[in-house]
Amino acid sequence: METAQPRHTRTPRGTLSRQLLLDTAMEIVDIGGVGGFSMRALGARLNIDPTAVYRHFRTKNELLEALADRVVRGDEPLPHTGDPRADLRETFAQLRGSLLRHPTLAPIVLRRPPGGEASWERTNHAIGLLRQAGLPDRQASDAYTTLLFYTLGHALTEARHTAATIARKGPDATVTPITAIGSSASRYPHLAAVADHLAADMREQFHDGLTLILSALAI
Amino acid sequence: METAQPRHTRTPRGTLSRQLLLDTAMEIVDIGGVGGFSMRALGARLNIDPTAVYRHFRTKNELLEALADRVVRGDEPLPHTGDPRADLRETFAQLRGSLLRHPTLAPIVLRRPPGGEASWERTNHAIGLLRQAGLPDRQASDAYTTLLFYTLGHALTEARHTAATIARKGPDATVTPITAIGSSASRYPHLAAVADHLAADMREQFHDGLTLILSALAI
DNA sequence: ACCTGAACACCGTTCAAGT
DNA sequence: ACCTGAACACCGTTCAAGT
Numbered sequence: 001m002e003t004a005q006p007r008h009t010r011t012p013r014g015t016l017s018r019q020l021l022l023d024t025a026m027e028i029v030d031i032g033g034v035g036g037f038s039m040r041a042l043g044a045r046l047n048i049d050p051t052a053v054y055r056h057f058r059t060k061n062e063l064l065e066a067l068a069d070r071v072v073r074g075d076e077p078l079p080h081t082g083d084p085r086a087d088l089r090e091t092f093a094q095l096r097g098s099l100l101r102h103p104t105l106a107p108i109v110l111r112r113p114p115g116g117e118a119s120w121e122r123t124n125h126a127i128g129l130l131r132q133a134g135l136p137d138r139q140a141s142d143a144y145t146t147l148l149f150y151t152l153g154h155a156l157t158e159a160r161h162t163a164a165t166i167a168r169k170g171p172d173a174t175v176t177p178i179t180a181i182g183s184s185a186s187r188y189p190h191l192a193a194v195a196d197h198l199a200a201d202m203r204e205q206f207h208d209g210l211t212l213i214l215s216a217l218a219i
Numbered sequence: 220m221e222t223a224q225p226r227h228t229r230t231p232r233g234t235l236s237r238q239l240l241l242d243t244a245m246e247i248v249d250i251g252g253v254g255g256f257s258m259r260a261l262g263a264r265l266n267i268d269p270t271a272v273y274r275h276f277r278t279k280n281e282l283l284e285a286l287a288d289r290v291v292r293g294d295e296p297l298p299h300t301g302d303p304r305a306d307l308r309e310t311f312a313q314l315r316g317s318l319l320r321h322p323t324l325a326p327i328v329l330r331r332p333p334g335g336e337a338s339w340e341r342t343n344h345a346i347g348l349l350r351q352a353g354l355p356d357r358q359a360s361d362a363y364t365t366l367l368f369y370t371l372g373h374a375l376t377e378a379r380h381t382a383a384t385i386a387r388k389g390p391d392a393t394v395t396p397i398t399a400i401g402s403s404a405s406r407y408p409h410l411a412a413v414a415d416h417l418a419a420d421m422r423e424q425f426h427d428g429l430t431l432i433l434s435a436l437a438i
Numbered sequence: 439a440c441c442t443g444a445a446c447a448c449c450g451t452t453c454a455a456g457t
Numbered sequence: 458a459c460c461t462g463a464a465c466a467c468c469g470t471t472c473a474a475g476t
Contacts, residue, residue, distance in 0.1 A: 015459095015460095016459085016460085038448085038449065038450080039449085039450065039451085040448085040449075040450090048460080048461095049460060049461050049462070050450090050451095051450095051451075051452080051453095051460085051461075051462080052459075052460050052461075054450095054451075054452085055458095055459070055460080059450080059451085060450065060451090107326060107329070107330060110326070110329065110372070110375060110376075111326060111375075111379060120407055120410065121407070123407070123410055124407035124408070124409045124410040125409075127409040127410060127412075127413055128408075128409040131409060131412070131413075137412055137413045137416055138413075138416045140413055140416075141413040141416030141417050141419075141424075142416070142424055142427045142428060142431070143431070144413075144417075145373070145417070145424055145428060146369060146428040146431055146432070148372070149368070149369055149371075149372030149373045149376065149428075150365060150368055150369050150372060151372075152368075152372045153329070153367070153368030153369065153370075153371045153372035153375075154364070154368045156329060156330075156372075157329075157368065160330060188339055188340070188342070188343035189343070189347075190343045190344075190346040190347040190350060191339065191342055191343040191346060193346075193350070193356055194346055194350075194356045194357075194359055194360040194363075197356055197357045197359075197360030197361070198360050198363075198364070200360075205360075205361055205364055208361045209361060209364060209365040209368075212361070212362070212365055212432065212435045212436065213365070213431065213432060213435060215435045216431045216432060216434050216435030217431065234440095234441095235440085235441085257467090257468065257469080258468085258469065258470085259467085259468075259469090267441080267442095268441060268442050268443070269469090269470095270441085270442075270443080270469095270470075270471085270472095271440075271441050271442075273469095273470075273471085274439095274440070274441080278469080278470085279469065279470090
């Protein structure tokens, strides 16, 4: 045996593109997490020399941020029902959903909101809804910030748990609710008292928190 | 010249400890960010072989998480004025302050709340305040989650900006307010309308958001 | 008992060379 | 024009050896 696995066909010329590289990178990241992604792994999956990627992305970080922008964009159209409260709920629920579909990318999204092009469209839409609901500019701005950070923080923590489960049991594993309060809880009486609720379904928790914030805004 | 910089004294035996390693690691991280931290860098700063660290921490990650736990603990005592609303504000303001004092560690803290020992004491205290304010368990749990995620998300974004400024201008640079909305804002009318407010002082924004949430809780 | 240093299996990125 | 491959300067971690 001369070569373990000879490359059967030389990679044709016009094969590579930002599109293809991002699609492939997203596959790698969804399967093995950001930690499992490397330029060499990307090259291997495309049967291409790792350094060929540098023709389309200046650095690995630029590629990861393009991935994060995709996550923020999501696939669903922004809601326009005419009811600002319902549309706001839906907008942020969409953001949460997209983050949970790519849980391992959540930390990267959180490292740079809301800078990317995709984020700006979403930001503009949400602020429009808040103004439509009658909030003055300053209050709309604060409210947007509050809702965004709440959603990102919440989704990241849920995503962290989902990502850990995937790492253990593979991509289609059923995700169990967070427990992990453990033995030390007896030393923390208040914690123990609400433990069942803390471990509860995070989707419900997310929507309850959203209700809390929207009520405070009288929306 | 035989050796560029000969080690004058052999490192004495009992020198290393978790304490010393964490202190030194925190220095490195505060100066150069998490990206500038490596086992080799830690070894170099202590004039010690990098692999000696493995006697005290099983992995680099375990060391970083111990650092994150320190950040969550903070240096200030938890507030006990008897006024739950004031104490809640102070508790989360302390958490924000500690995150901003070590801005580059914020992403690591966010990757695993509230698991560490230090976090549990803070969690227990905050939930105690919410129950003291009269909230039933389920609502106290939701409220805590909301406040925590809000604070973490807010602080991380502010920390991200601070960290970027430090990387550019050194550890004592004055941090300018976030602007960065740029030319594209004209394509997003709602964004442009509130741009001044979005760029405003983040400390004030944080407290306004906190007020919003606490009001919703009728605290 | 505690620290060292060589070694292993990786990284991101650059750049001259091939086709 | 686009892709390759050798090379550079790094990583985290293991383990046998030194003191």
